[in-house]
Amino acid sequence: MSAKEEQASGPVMVLSCPISLDYAYSAGQSASRFLRAIAEGKLLGQRCPVDGRVYFPSRGSCPMHGVTFGDDAVELSDKGTIVTFSIVRVPSQNIALPLPYITVNVLLDGADTILIHVLDAKLEDVHMGMRVQAVWKPREEWTTSTANILYFRPIDEPDAKYETYKEHI
Amino acid sequence: MTKPATAALTAPHHLSYTYKRSLGKVLSAFFTALRDRRFLGIRRANGSVLFPAKEYDPDTSESLSELVEVGPTGIVTTWVWVAQPRRQQPLAHPFAYALVKLDGADTPFLHVVDAGSESKMATGMRVRPRFCDVPKGAIDDFVFEPA
Numbered sequence: 001m002s003a004k005e006e007q008a009s010g011p012v013m014v015l016s017c018p019i020s021l022d023y024a025y026s027a028g029q030s031a032s033r034f035l036r037a038i039a040e041g042k043l044l045g046q047r048c049p050v051d052g053r054v055y056f057p058s059r060g061s062c063p064m065h066g067v068t069f070g071d072d073a074v075e076l077s078d079k080g081t082i083v084t085f086s087i088v089r090v091p092s093q094n095i096a097l098p099l100p101y102i103t104v105n106v107l108l109d110g111a112d113t114i115l116i117h118v119l120d121a122k123l124e125d126v127h128m129g130m131r132v133q134a135v136w137k138p139r140e141e142w143t144t145s146t147a148n149i150l151y152f153r154p155i156d157e158p159d160a161k162y163e164t165y166k167e168h169i
Numbered sequence: 170m171t172k173p174a175t176a177a178l179t180a181p182h183h184l185s186y187t188y189k190r191s192l193g194k195v196l197s198a199f200f201t202a203l204r205d206r207r208f209l210g211i212r213r214a215n216g217s218v219l220f221p222a223k224e225y226d227p228d229t230s231e232s233l234s235e236l237v238e239v240g241p242t243g244i245v246t247t248w249v250w251v252a253q254p255r256r257q258q259p260l261a262h263p264f265a266y267a268l269v270k271l272d273g274a275d276t277p278f279l280h281v282v283d284a285g286s287e288s289k290m291a292t293g294m295r296v297r298p299r300f301c302d303v304p305k306g307a308i309d310d311f312v313f314e315p316a
Contacts, residue, residue: 012200012306015192020185020257032178144178 030060033073035144041136043076045111053112057146077109078134078149081160083168085119085126096150102126106152107165114168118151128169129159195224198236204306206298208240210274220274240271242297242316247277250287259309265290269313281312289315 027035030046034057037044045056050065054074061068083105091099095118102119104126119126120135132152142148192200195211199222202209210220212235220239225232248267254260259281267290268277283299284290296313304310 011197012204013192013197015190015196015200015307016187017190018185018187020183023182023184025180025182027178027180029175029177032175035178036175 028060030058030069032144034058035146037073037075038146038148039142039144041139041142041148043078043108045074045076045108045113047072047074054110055113056108056111056115074110076111078136079155079157080106080108080111080115080132080152081165082119082126082128082130082132083107083114083165084128087123104132104152105168106132107168117149120151120153125154127159129162129165131155131157131160193224195222195233195236198222200306202238203308203310204304206241206300206304206311207238208271208298209236210239210271211235212237217275218273219276220271221278237273239273240298242295243269243271243274243313245282245290245292245294245296246270247292248282248290250290252287259312263287264312267296267313269296280308283312283314 034044043056044058045054046058046069047054048062048065048067048069049072050062050067053064054076055062055069056076058073059069085102085104087100088103089100095101097118097120100123102121102123104117104119105114106117107114117134119132121130131154133155134149135151135153136142137148137150199209208220209222210218211222211233212218213226213233214229214231218237218239219227219233222236223233245265246268248265250263250265251258252263254263258264260283263286265282265284265287266279267282269280269282270277282290282296295316297316298311299314300311
């Protein structure tokens with residue numbers, strides 16, 4: 001008996017419940033500016049007017065002080081330092097790398113908040129303090145999307161000192 | 170308030186996933202019967218019949234196991250007309266959501282009545298199921314229509 005026939009005559013043991021939600025996402029002014037910049041290959045953060053910390057991606061207000069960020073955008077490097085990492089061995093969708101892959105918390109140079117992304121490197125090589133750089137899609141494929149960055153990749157620079165990223169662990 | 174120089178970006182987002190529910194003994198019997206175009210209720214200790222079948226008595230929490238075939242016809246106990254169905258509702262044309270008490274059951278349940286027009290709907294009206302060509306054992310294998 002084929003699986004299909006069995007399904008048609010055996011007891012129904014499992015119910016498939018599809019859940020689906022369509023909605024219109026509005027990015028708002030601040031994230032729109034961030035997305036328009038990333039379409040040009042620029043990474044924008046925003047500086048808190050109270051303590052000067054740079055938040056990435058840019059957002060409308062400071063989560064620490066509750067103040068509006070205004071128009072003070074800061075362009076950041078696409079290089080950074082790995083703060084922490086994890087090896088992923090279970091499949092997920094929309095990941096540019098094959099299993100197993102490495103997820104990383106990256107502190108971009110000039111930023112005071114971490115970015116969560118994936119790293120294209122040998123599993124045995126990844127470590128805290130490793131210097132990395134974004135690998136972008138071909139320029140003609142850039143859109144107003146964070147998916148313009150495919151993943152990060154190690155670069156030939158000395159490891160960052162622990163003191164420079166320890167507060168982000 | 171000053172107007173922003175540029176409009177905010179918007180994008181359509183679609184979030185979807187399918188989860189699989191393991192049915193267990195009672196609901197497995199219920200949905201297997203539905204695939205065979207039959208309706209199973211379940212008897213409570215006080216003799217009344219719940220439809221759809223449930224694993225537990227909603228008042229006493231006792232385990233229930235005595236499946237009882239009910240229907241297939243029933244009566245509408247109350248209803249509402251959906252004049253402009255939304256995309257994910259069960260039918261693309263106007264229909265009624267109704268509480269239907271199947272013959273032999275003591276509880277009504279919510280389902281679709283494909284009546285054609287609101288004027289065909291009435292509390293107390295009799296309905297019968299109309300199944301799809303290949304029932305798969307799901308609650309949307311059938312709709313009701315006026316009997």
